[in-house]
Amino acid sequence: MDCSHVFEFKFKRLIVVFTLFSAFLLSSVGVKAQADTTHATEKSHEAPAEKEKFNIGKFALHHVADSHSWHVIGDTYIGLPVILYDKGKVFMFNNSEFGHDDEAKVVVEKDGQRFVKMHDKIYFASEVANEHGQYVELNAEHHAENKRPLDFSITKNTCTLFLSVIIMLLVFLSVARNYKKRQGKSPKGLASWLEPVILFVRDDIAKPNLGHKYERFMPYLLTVFFFIWFNNMLGLVPFLPGGANLTGNIAVTMVLAIFTLLLTVFNGNKHYWQHIFWMPNVPVPIKIFLIPLELIGVLTKPIALMIRLFANITAGHILVLSLICLIFVFNSLFVSAASIPFAMFIGAIELMVAFIQAFIFTILSALFIGMAVEEHH
Amino acid sequence: MDLLIPEVGLVVFQTIAFLLLLLILAKFAWKPVLGAIKEREQSIDDALNKAELAKQEMARLTSQNEELMKQARAERDQILKEAKTLKDSIVNEAKTQAQSEGAKLIEKARIEIENQKKAALAELKGQVSTLSLDIAERVLRNQLDDKAKQQDLVNSLLKDVELN
Numbered sequence: 285m286d287c288s289h290v291f292e293f294k295f296k297r298l299i300v301v302f303t304l305f306s307a308f309l310l311s312s313v314g315v316k317a318q319a320d321t322t323h324a325t326e327k328s329h330e331a332p333a334e335k336e337k338f339n340i341g342k343f344a345l346h347h348v349a350d351s352h353s354w355h356v357i358g359d360t361y362i363g364l365p366v367i368l369y370d371k372g373k374v375f376m377f378n379n380s381e382f383g384h385d386d387e388a389k390v391v392v393e394k395d396g397q398r399f400v401k402m403h404d405k406i407y408f409a410s411e412v413a414n415e416h417g418q419y420v421e422l423n424a425e426h427h428a429e430n431k432r433p434l435d436f437s438i439t440k441n442t443c444t445l446f447l448s449v450i451i452m453l454l455v456f457l458s459v460a461r462n463y464k465k466r467q468g469k470s471p472k473g474l475a476s477w478l479e480p481v482i483l484f485v486r487d488d489i490a491k492p493n494l495g496h497k498y499e500r501f502m503p504y505l506l507t508v509f510f511f512i513w514f515n516n517m518l519g520l521v522p523f524l525p526g527g528a529n530l531t532g533n534i535a536v537t538m539v540l541a542i543f544t545l546l547l548t549v550f551n552g553n554k555h556y557w558q559h560i561f562w563m564p565n566v567p568v569p570i571k572i573f574l575i576p577l578e579l580i581g582v583l584t585k586p587i588a589l590m591i592r593l594f595a596n597i598t599a600g601h602i603l604v605l606s607l608i609c610l611i612f613v614f615n616s617l618f619v620s621a622a623s624i625p626f627a628m629f630i631g632a633i634e635l636m637v638a639f640i641q642a643f644i645f646t647i648l649s650a651l652f653i654g655m656a657v658e659e660h661h
Numbered sequence: 662m663d664l665l666i667p668e669v670g671l672v673v674f675q676t677i678a679f680l681l682l683l684l685i686l687a688k689f690a691w692k693p694v695l696g697a698i699k700e701r702e703q704s705i706d707d708a709l710n711k712a713e714l715a716k717q718e719m720a721r722l723t724s725q726n727e728e729l730m731k732q733a734r735a736e737r738d739q740i741l742k743e744a745k746t747l748k749d750s751i752v753n754e755a756k757t758q759a760q761s762e763g764a765k766l767i768e769k770a771r772i773e774i775e776n777q778k779k780a781a782l783a784e785l786k787g788q789v790s791t792l793s794l795d796i797a798e799r800v801l802r803n804q805l806d807d808k809a810k811q812q813d814l815v816n817s818l819l820k821d822v823e824l825n
Contacts, residue, residue, distance in 0.1 A: 349664060350671065367670075403663065436670040445674060449682050456690035463697040468704055475694075482694065502695055503687035511679065535667035539675040598664065 338612045344605040348529045348598050351404050351440045352379040356524055359384075364443065368399065368406060370433040375399070379437075388418040388428065402428050406435055441536070444528035448515050456510070485509050489647045493654035501653055504547060508540060509646040516597060516638030520631065531641075532597030534590065541586035544649040549582070552656035585652050589645055596641050600634045 354362040363380030375394045379401075382390050388402035391409045398409035400419045407430040409419040420428040455474065462475040471479045485506055490498035515531045530536055558564065560578040563571050607627040611619045805811045 345664065350668060405663075434669055436673065439668075439671065441671055442674045445671075445678050449678050452682060453685060456686055456694075460690040460693045463694050467697065468701060470701075479698065482698070486695070486698075499695075503691045504683060506691050507679075507683045507686050511682065533667075533671060534665055535671035536675050538667050539672055539679060543679070 338609070338615070340606060340609045340613055343609055344602045346404075347605055348532055348601045349404060350528075350533060352382075352401065352406075352437055354440050354443065354524065355527070364440065365438045366406065367436040367438065368433040369436055370397065373397075375433070387416075388420040389413075389416075391419050397433075399433070400430075405432065406437070407432050440528045441530050441533055444515070444518060444525070444530045445536070447525055448511070448518055448530065451518075452510060452514055481510075482506060485646060489643070489650050493647065493650040494657065495654070497657050501547070501650065504543070505646050505650055508543070508649060509642050512540070512593065512645055513639060513642035516642060517635075519597065519601065520634055520638060529598060529601050532594055532601055534594050537590040537594040540593070540645070541590035544589060544652060545582075545586040547649075548585075548652050548656045551653060553659070555658070555660045556656045585648075589648055593641055593645050596637060600630070600637055603630050604634065 352364055352366060354364060356362060361380075361384075363378045366375075366377050366379050366381075368375040373395060375397060377392060377394055381392045382401045386401060386403060388400040388407065388409070390400065392399050398419075399406050400409040401407075402418070402420055405428070407420055407428050410421055410430060413419050414422065420430045423429050455478075459475045459478055462471065462473060466472060466475075470476070486498070486502060489509070490502055490505055494501055512531055515536075518526045519529050519531060521527060560582065561575055563574045563578070566574070604627050607623045607630060610623040611617065613619075801814070804814065
């Protein structure tokens with residue numbers, strides 16, 4: 285597996301220095317911010333009337349999480365459709381019916397069911413409000429304990445998902461048309477821009493890991509690579525239609541990892557399963573001992589894929605948001621002189637991370653599938 | 662941690678959307694694109710191979726041409742040499758022939774001249790005899806005008822006869 289050249293950027297050293305510096309900066313700020321967060325949450329629940337201090341943790345987490353509305357600018361939001369399912373009944377309404385409420389204070393009644401929204405999750409509303417006017421029962425950690433209907437809402441992430449699918453279809457179908465039109469000639473336009481990437485996936489990801497069987501898995505590898513890459517890039521756009529954190533959402537990365545797992549499991553050959561259930565060339569007790577370990581190994585691989593993509597992209601978003609938020613934490617315009625260049629620098633790194641994470645997810649998928657289809661001699 | 666719990670709605674939508682994307686792209690994008698790339702690579706390989714072959718053929722032809730040129734040059738030299746020898750021999754032959762012809766002609770001329778000379782001499786002899794007879798006749802006629810002289814002559818003639 286020769287992919288070291290990908291990481292051999294000339295400015296690698298620079299990145300290390302900057303990252304260490306920003307990590308140092310953030311760790312000190314982060315502790316302070318965390319202290320602020322806990323302090324502020326406690327405060328907000330004890331005395332909601334008091335003007336809330338800016339809460340960097342809450343702000344960043346709110347921005348990387350999914351949402352039922354799409355922030356445009358200022359106080360303008362696009363309300364997205366809410367689709368709920370419970371006991372054979374489907375409830376549909378627009379999120380704007382909740383108003384700007386996100387603390388379970390506004391109840392929406394549909395077909396005899398009452399719903400509230402808290403922290404962008406929809407719950408069945410309690411009969412009566414608690415002391416803060418919230419129609420939910422809170423546990424000790426201030427989390428709602430009410431039941432939830434199955435939520436199939438078109439959220440911000442779902443919208444971005446559809447948008448990215450449409451963009452990818454437009455891009456790649458037009459590229460395919462271009463290839464058909466210019467048969468046997470050199471690629472032109474969009475195709476010439478994407479062909480090196482397609483060749484990169486084929487020659488540096490698929491071929492080294494899958495050998496001569498690579499052609500069968502090319503569609504999956506290419507789709508997953510471009511899906512992650514496009515959505516990583518789309519997530520870096522700070523305003524509409526970007527701004528969603530799709531590839532940093534655990535549900536999305538989970539589905540992608542499950543696809544890789546299924547491909548591995550269904551394409552595994554005799555040798556692959558033999559190495560899992562009856563390892564050759566070891567004594568019988570060890571064979572038995574190895575079975576659960578190997579089975580866990582089958583599952584940890586996709587779980588690692590899932591967590592890696594989720595954590596990298598979410599961390600990038602939080603990093604950029606935190607740097608911007610420093611201005612508000614210190615409540616001083618002068619901080620922007622430092623935090624904006626830093627945020628831009630991290631943003632530039634994120635552009636790289638967007639590609640590298642797509643690459644890593646794809647190459648590891650190829651590696652896992654390759655291990656399952658490998659022929660032993 | 663809310664972030665770590667997958668939402669069922671997004672899982673469902675992601676599965677459907679990604680599957681659709683995968684199927685559509687696999688059929689209508691990746692297949693033709695990868696096919697076209699492969700085909701192009703094949704044709705480039707073919708073209709390069711052909712170019713290599715053509716180069717070899719070219720080199721072969723060049724060396725062949727050189728060989729041919731060398732041969733042709735040698736042949737030309739040979740021919741020139743032969744032509745020169747031939748020319749020399751022809752010239753020599755012509756010279757000898759001319760010489761012998763000339764000698765023959767000279768010989769012929771000489772014989773002719775000899776013949777002519779002989780004829781001329783014969784004719785001259787005849788004429789001299791005629792003339793001498795004429796002269797003798799005239800001398801005799803002059804001398805025989807008188808009888809004495811005639812007698813003398815007859816005497817002298819008779820003397821000669823007697824001597825014989």
